[in-house]
Amino acid sequence: MDADVIVVGAGPTGLTLAGELRLGGAEVIVLDKLAEPTGQSRGLGFTARAMEVFDQRGLLPRFGQGETLEISPVGHFGGVQFDFTALEGAHFGARGIPQSQTEEVLARWAAEIGADIRRGWEVLDLDDGFLDGDHVEVTVRTPDGVRRLRAPYLVGCDGGRSTVRKLAGIDFPGTEATRAMFLADVTGLDLKPRHLGETLPNGMVMAAPLKEGVHRIIVCPHGAAARSADDTVTFEEVAKAWEHITGEDISGGGAEWVSFFSDATRQATDYRRGRVLLAGDAAHIHLPAGGQGLSTGVQDAVNLGWKLAAVVTGHASLALLDTYHAERHPVGRRLLMNTRAQGMVFLGGEQAEPLRRIITELAGYDTVRRHLAGIVSHLDVRYDIDEDAGAGHPLLGRRLGKHPLTGPGGETDTFRLLHAGRGVLLDLADNVRLRAAAAAWADRVDVVTATVSAADGAAVFAGAEAVLVRPDGHVAWTGAGTADGLDTALARWFGPAESTTATARKAS
16 A cells, blocks of 8 residues: 555645544555645635644644734624624634645644645546545556556545546536626725625625735626636636726726635535545535635535544444444535525625615624524534533533643643644543543543633533544533543543454454
8 A cells, every 4th residue: 555545635624634544543645746846826715623733733822822813702693794793702703814824834843743745746547446445545647657556545635626536436416607706806996895795786796905015906897707617717817807896997907916706615525435535615615705615525524534543443443433434424405505595695686685784683683693604604603422422511512612620730722632633532620530441542642731721611511521532623522510422432532442453453
C-alpha cells in the first residue's frame, strides 16, 4: 500500500482531513491536479463553528489575533440582519480571510505533522475493487507520467464537479442552477461598503474592502440566466451588471480576479460507497451564504478524520465509519435547506418582499434570533447519541464550547485539551473510580481531572460531573457521580479496550 488513505483535493476540506488523519496515526497522501495553489481569495472567512474547530487544534492564532482577526457579532439570514449574540458564543464568524490564506495555513499544518501533499497529480480512473475488495486503486497522471496508487481508503474532497464521486458512481441529485451571479476582487475604485448586502430593484450587491486598494464585490442581477460551468466571465460583464443594479459606473477600475457562481443545489446520496468517501463540496453544493460551504466541509473533515484513522489503524470497526454518513448527511441536508431559503429571501426580488417582511418581524423575537443564529453559525448541530449515554443531558451530542478549566497543571480550557486530536474524558469531581474505568483506553483517550473556572461554564456542565468528548469536540457521554455507561460509550466511539485491541492485532 502507498498509504492508509488517499485524499483527492488540496482545498480546505482535503487539507483539514489530511491533518486529522495524521493526528489519528494514519499515513495519508493528498493529491491535487493543480501544480500550484490558485492564490485566489474565493471564500472570505468561515462560520463560528469552523473557528471553534480550528481553535480545537490550536490553529486559530495562525489566522491572526486581536484586530487582525475580524469577528462580527452582526450577521444576516437572507439579508435580514440581526445580532448573533442572541445565542451564547455565537457570531457571524471570521470575516475577510481569503481562502488562499486558509489553504496556506492548513497545508503548512498538515505537512508539519507528516501529510504527503502532491500537487500536479490528477486522478484519472478508479478500479471497481473499492466496492468489495480490501483496498482502492487509482490511476493518476503525474508530472512524471501515469502511475497507480493503492490504499485501503480514498476520500474525494475535489469539489462540486468531483471526479472521485463520478468514478465511484455516487448519485448527486438536486436542483439545477436558475441564475448566474458574479464576484470579483476589484481595484482602483472607491466603493461604498455594503458588508451584508443591499437589495435594489434590479438585484443585490455586496462590497467590502479586502486589502489596501482591493474590494470584494458580489453582484446578483435579477434575470441573469444560468451559465455553463465551463463558461468564463469578464470584468466588463461584472461592471455592466453592477451599473445595472446600482447605477454606479465601475468600468474605470480593474480586477485581480473575476468569477461567477449559481444557485445549483445538490447532495450526494451516499457519503460512503465501499472504500470511497466524500466530504465538502464533493458531497454537497449550494448557494454561497455566509461562508457556510467551506465551513461545512471543514466540519465534515473533522467528523471523518478521527473515525477513519481509528479504522485504518485497527482500533475501531466499520461501525464507527458508518456514523460519518449518519451524522453528516443530515447536516448537509439542513445546509441545503437554509441556503435555498436564504436565496429565496435575498434574491427573490419584489415577489419575495412579503416573505422578507415576515422574517424581519420574526427576527424581532429572541427565540427566532437564537434559532437563526444557530443555523448560520453551525453551533446548533447535534448528533444523535444514545440517550442512555447521558440521561438526556443538554450537552449530549452537541459541541462542547470553549470553557476555562483549572487542573493539576494549572489553567487550561476545553479546546486546548483537544489540540492532539484525541478523545478526552473530563473528570470534574476527582472521581478515582471513573478514571480507573477509562484506563484501558489510555492510548486513545486522555483523562483530565479539572474544575470549571467560570460561572458560565458551571451552568453548561450543571448535572454532569464527567463528560466524554470526542476528538471533533462533540459530547458522547455524561456522568453524574457514576461511571454507568462509560465503558459502552468508550467502546462505541474509540473501539475495544486496550488489552482486547492488542489481542486482536496479535491474532491478525
